[in-house]
Amino acid sequence: MPEILSNLHCPEQFHRQLDELNADGKVLFAVVGDLTLERRYGESMVCFGEKELWAFNESGTEHFDYSEIKEAESKRMYGNASFAVITHDGKRHKLIRFTYAAASPSDAAADFLNGVIEHGYSRELLYAVENTFRRMRAFCPKCGRKLPTPDSDCLNCKGKSKMVSKFSQYALPYKKGLIICLLLSAITTAAALVPPIITQKMVDIVLPNRDKTMLYQMILILLGVYVVQYVITAFRSYLLRRTGDKIVIALKKDIYEKAQYLPLSFYDKTSTGRVINIINSDTSTIQNFVLKISQEAIVQLFTLVGILIIMLRLNWKLTLFSLVPIPIVVFIGRAFGKQVGPMYLRILRRASSLSGLLTDTIPGVRIIKAFTTEESAINKFDRYCDDWMNEENGIAKMSAIFPAIMTFLVTCGSLIIWFSGGSFIISGSEDFSVGLLVSFVSYASMFYNPVNFFANFGDSYRNTLASAENILEILDAEPEHDFGKNSIPEKIEGKIEFRNVNFSFDRSKKVLSNINLTIEPGDVVGIVGTTGSGKSTLINLIMRYYDDYDGDIFVDGKNLRDIDMQYYRNQIGYVQQEPMMFKDTIFNNIAYGAPNAHVEQIIRAADIANAHGFICRLPDGYDTLLGERGIGLSGGEKQRISIARAVMKNPSILILDEATAAVDSETESLIQQAIERLINGRTTLMIAHRLSTLRKANKIVVVDKGEIIECGTPEELLAMKGKYYKLVEIQSMGEQLQKRKAEEQFE
């Protein structure tokens, strides 16, 4: 059976039915649903041809000729969606149901069908569907998992390399330092094994024979061993700390770098507090673990083997006795790991909630004060702390009980040695001396240290695993795809075309529907519409903040996804409603995108932006240090600095997102002047609520509920007497009213 273009594998029974209907060859594509019409998980399918469609669901097969259909409807509901056709008699025929997994192909199919009904079948209509399906059919060839984009790496397969080896690559550049530390550790470990031998000799030979010369020799040897041991330990600690710092900094740098290139969709779903927490705290956990693995684990292993060999050489019977508690220690260690692992995951979740709350409330302290919600903020913080405490309590209990049990078992081990060794001596065993017993007890206590270490290792491993998972969430996250890297056009003229663009942040609600729009170079386009109509989303797509839209956007005839992203964004000047200021001088804030700019270029940019005047009046002028998010400047002043920043960029495309929304009339006029100087000769897109700010616009686009409902010159739209006309009417009435009130008050 030939394969049909579809979002999921075509269910075989439907394929057979299609064959029986002799329709197989006529099918262009199919939408496969994962719910029955009764909303049980199951299968359903609609197949689309050039002139007809076939639907298969649990009630049977339906066939419609397109001439019978008035309209196709892809309806997103809550947690599910449906595809229906409305026939000329006004009857709605629900054909299939599906979860959001099939929502995009269903939308594309509805656009296709409506297009065919309106204009007849064309290859372009099918191309739009194929484009959506191509993106849907991105599966990993190895494991079959769905990929975010067709050419992206599969996280699942990429992650198969062990987590430890992934993080050990951060230690590799510092292997020289780590090897030196390891060698030094070997020396100190070997030195630590010497004192018990000396003790044995003292007890068995020196003291019974009252040999003073040998006593001095032994003391000198001990002194030498201690000096070597502690000097080397001090040096090793310093070296280890430095190496550890280098590792953690390398890791932090990588995460931060990766965080810069993550798409906005990542930040839509992950709180910034969580990202900060990962960079600050999880990296330190990894640092400790890498050091533990690369140093302590090896040292402890050396110690374990070394002591075991010495003990076996001293007395193999006693050695076997002393190993009795080991299986119990290992068993309890594993049981503890299983218990405590999930606890660490939960505690990380609580810690992440806490830092998220702090990131929200501390910068938002002004709002909290303004609404006098200090108490509720404190209560919420208390609750989060309590949740954290509850989890922490569980771990604290386990962490207290476990070492106590371990230590007890270790002590039992030494009791066994005392018991059996003591019995040997009392019974007069010839190959056993008091000195041997004393040194054996010393070795046994040293032997249990590494045993304890490895038994506890699971605990720190689990803790690290949780942190590592958090870090990998960023390191392995899908970055913004720059498919067109290095594809740099000579110049961006500024022609922008949207073709059949559909977009949703998540699949539950379509934010933009079937957007078709052409903007010519040098056009000044006003984008108007009510709040939440999709204006800013339209801009976000032009900014290429989101790539996962259906349809295509072309800039100067080239697909936006195929243009080098960095180059493209550099050609755009963006002035936001609430401009982002950094905690730096005014000069550096203006020079943000052009760090090597000449001082006079900055002053010129500030002058064009009508910012130079107020900067001159500041005591520190351009050196004025702004607080966080530009504290110290008014809204209008920040806006003008933001415009100056855009001037510095000399962009081909200029985007102004409600640039004058939050300022008074006088400041608005200053900003307006600045904008008018800036837009000259550039393709400009202006989002504005105040329609008066659009007086330079030669084209108006009215967006409503995610669709373009009107598009044309201001005169054309006014003549149409549609939505734009209504908005103008409402605003001019409001302005007149305000003017009258102001006059009355003046009188």
Next chain:
Amino acid sequence: MIHYIDGPEIMITENDGIFVDAKFYETGETLYELEPRRLFPKSGGNRYVVLLDSEGEQVAVIRNTENLLPESREVIERALDEYYLIPRITKFIKMTDKFRVWMWTAETDHGTLTFEVRNHISTVKPLYDGRVLIKDANDNRYEVPDYRKLDKRSIRMLRPKL
């Protein structure tokens, strides 16, 4: 101004699936093809249900569907059930977990399914009453009504993610 409906001042009749018709006794007006939507789909159940017209504009808000006439209540609740699909998970069968990409297989009141969960911290939300809200990689929603009442194996699988 919001037009609140408290009880029997409205008669709701079936239209088509998720759509209903409403007759307002006070004005005698009948509106067709209205779409009922929950204002609080996660926390409010059938309290505060808004009726939207074909333009998506609100017509009225029903404070509680329980206070409607029995026939009206039945119609509107059926339409709401039709619109909202939040499968209730009754049992977790399998959770494979690899680098924060989880494939969960669960039994729900709508059948058994396997879905993908990414980044449990933002997509698995435990509430204080024991409810757990889950959003999969395709933005589909699921609900565990009270995770404490699941079988022991399911709890063992879910608890570390809460």
